[in-house]
Amino acid sequence: MSASLGAADATMVELRQNFFGIWAAIKRNPSATAGIAVLLAWGIVAILAPVVAPYDPTAIDFLAAADPMPSSSHWLGTDSTGRDILSRIIWGARTTYTVVPLSVFAAFIVGIALGMPAGYFGGWIDTLVSRASDIMLSFPALILYIILITSFGPSLCNIVIAVTLAYAPGVSRLARAITLSLREQDYVAAAQVRGETSLYIMAVEILPNARGPLTVDLCLRAGYTVILTGTLGFLGLGLPPPTADWGGMVVENGHLLSIYWHMTVFPCLAISSVVISCNLVADSLRGGRTR
Amino acid sequence: MVDPRGNRYFGNLGYSLMLKEPVIDVLSDRLGYTLLLAFWAVVFIVPLSITMGVVAGMNEGRLIDRLISMTAVVLTSLPEFVVSVGLLLVGVAWLGILPGTSPMNLGSKWSIGTQLFLPVTVLVIASASYVSRIVRASVVDTLRRPYVRTALLKGLPRWQITIHHVLRNAMIPPITVILLQINWLLTGVVVVEAIFAYPGVGSLLLQAGLYGDIYLVQALSLLALSVAVGTQLIGDLCYMALDPKIKVA
Numbered sequence: 001m002s003a004s005l006g007a008a009d010a011t012m013v014e015l016r017q018n019f020f021g022i023w024a025a026i027k028r029n030p031s032a033t034a035g036i037a038v039l040l041a042w043g044i045v046a047i048l049a050p051v052v053a054p055y056d057p058t059a060i061d062f063l064a065a066a067d068p069m070p071s072s073s074h075w076l077g078t079d080s081t082g083r084d085i086l087s088r089i090i091w092g093a094r095t096t097y098t099v100v101p102l103s104v105f106a107a108f109i110v111g112i113a114l115g116m117p118a119g120y121f122g123g124w125i126d127t128l129v130s131r132a133s134d135i136m137l138s139f140p141a142l143i144l145y146i147i148l149i150t151s152f153g154p155s156l157c158n159i160v161i162a163v164t165l166a167y168a169p170g171v172s173r174l175a176r177a178i179t180l181s182l183r184e185q186d187y188v189a190a191a192q193v194r195g196e197t198s199l200y201i202m203a204v205e206i207l208p209n210a211r212g213p214l215t216v217d218l219c220l221r222a223g224y225t226v227i228l229t230g231t232l233g234f235l236g237l238g239l240p241p242p243t244a245d246w247g248g249m250v251v252e253n254g255h256l257l258s259i260y261w262h263m264t265v266f267p268c269l270a271i272s273s274v275v276i277s278c279n280l281v282a283d284s285l286r287g288g289r290t291r
Numbered sequence: 292m293v294d295p296r297g298n299r300y301f302g303n304l305g306y307s308l309m310l311k312e313p314v315i316d317v318l319s320d321r322l323g324y325t326l327l328l329a330f331w332a333v334v335f336i337v338p339l340s341i342t343m344g345v346v347a348g349m350n351e352g353r354l355i356d357r358l359i360s361m362t363a364v365v366l367t368s369l370p371e372f373v374v375s376v377g378l379l380l381v382g383v384a385w386l387g388i389l390p391g392t393s394p395m396n397l398g399s400k401w402s403i404g405t406q407l408f409l410p411v412t413v414l415v416i417a418s419a420s421y422v423s424r425i426v427r428a429s430v431v432d433t434l435r436r437p438y439v440r441t442a443l444l445k446g447l448p449r450w451q452i453t454i455h456h457v458l459r460n461a462m463i464p465p466i467t468v469i470l471l472q473i474n475w476l477l478t479g480v481v482v483v484e485a486i487f488a489y490p491g492v493g494s495l496l497l498q499a500g501l502y503g504d505i506y507l508v509q510a511l512s513l514l515a516l517s518v519a520v521g522t523q524l525i526g527d528l529c530y531m532a533l534d535p536k537i538k539v540a
Contacts, residue, residue: 146500258384
């Protein structure tokens with residue numbers, strides 16, 4: 001705990017040293033710029049999916065199914081049922097860019113809402129939140145997902161809830177640790193003397209100053225969530241089948257790997273590019289430091 | 292028919308709905324395979340990640356560090372199923388020198404060693420890249436401590452500083468992470484086991500979850516929590532061995 005707090009402090013100081021903070025840290029670093037560019041490009045593709053996708057992601061081309069290899073009409077080929085791989089990857093970006101931001105932001109809102117009061121007030125609130133998150137964290141995350149999603153069924157809402165439950169404890173721990181160190185700062189004392197409410201101090205004084213470590217954690221967790229949603233799709237626990245989902249595409253065609261490699265390899269590359277970009281951005285924000 | 296609920300307060304884990312066998316028998320079958328896989332993974336993960344992390348950390352900022360760090364970032368970013376697909380493509384589809392599944396049958400034409408190779412490799416790639424980043428960060432951090440500068444200034448040879456001053460102190464944060472990897476190896480290898488049809492605890496959990504076999508899921512959760520608590524305890528003992536300042540509270 002104390003070690004992670006130290007690292008968080010160091011990152012924070014580093015980020016506060018330059019005026020634009022996070023943005024400058026990204027611009028300094030070419031690999032982070034590349035990461036941001038890839039993430040933005042996928043974002044644009046996700047927004048424009050209906051325009052840029054050459055085919056409907058669920059449309060079946062029976063002629064192409066006979067020869068699914070990449071061709072001039074299907075640039076990345078089709079899958080075994082004759083659906084265009086490129087279109088499915090483009091629509092899959094939409095799936096990823098819906099599920100991942102929703103669940104990561106939900107986890108951060110819940111985690112910060114629990115962790116900041118725990119660090120700020122201490123006492124029984126702290127004990128309650130810390131013990132609850134200890135219990136959640138000692139439970140292996142993947143088991144939690146499998147139990148939650150097999151019992152409540154795979155839907156967007158349930159995936160978001162499962163990710164929130166699994167990540168919120170970690171976020172609240174981080175938010176608590178940062179709040180613990182920031183609440184001793186002079187500007188917090190000044191705000192208290194001014195008679196500001198606790199809510200104001202946490203939201204306006206502490207939260208903006210905690211943005212450095214929280215942003216790093218956000219990038220890392222966004223990367224993990226892409227892996228996770230891919231894995232859930234791969235295990236058959238993602239969004240239900242006709243939806244274009246990168247992880248689902250890998251498992252639907254995995255058994256044909258030795259003959260039709262393109263059906264599996266392109267969705268794999270799509271997932272990897274997003275996760276690698278998230279990690280590159282997180283890495284540069286942290287200044288090469290690892291938690 | 293045995294009462295499926297069992298009497299778990301006295302060690303009876305009940306009766307698996309899916310496999311129609313007592314849960315304890317199913318678990319003891321599967322746990323052996325999981326231990327085998329975890330053992331071989333740890334044998335490679337620990338030395339590999341510590342060597343890579345220390346080499347990168349000692350040469351911070353140089354070419355070798357940038358190479359190792361970049362490789363590690365890329366490899367940690369790859370989901371397990373992507374690494375598996377890549378290795379299957381090369382080892383099975385193109386070269387044809389490895390089996391595509393690892394059901395651990397003694398009678399198959401592939402030896403047990405070749406059946407273990409791919410699952411172990413995927414686990415090592417997924418885990419060693421992550422651990423080596425933690426080791427690197429910890430080594431870099433330790434090198435900046437005043438006692439390392441003192442040791443350097445009093446004229447100790449570089450290897451002696453590395454072994455006595457840096458390594459011992461730099462190993463404390465990675466131990467937590469290595470133990471978390473053991474947690475994961477013993478109860479969380481769902482994806483790799485599912486891909487390679489490996490008869491371990493992870494694939495059992497997935498099947499039990501999908502089937503709705505509540506007694507099996509319950510027993511596996513109990514196992515996961517016991518492993519988590521056990522590794523936590525071992526971690527605390529390791530801290531005490533490495534750092535005399537840490538005492539049991």
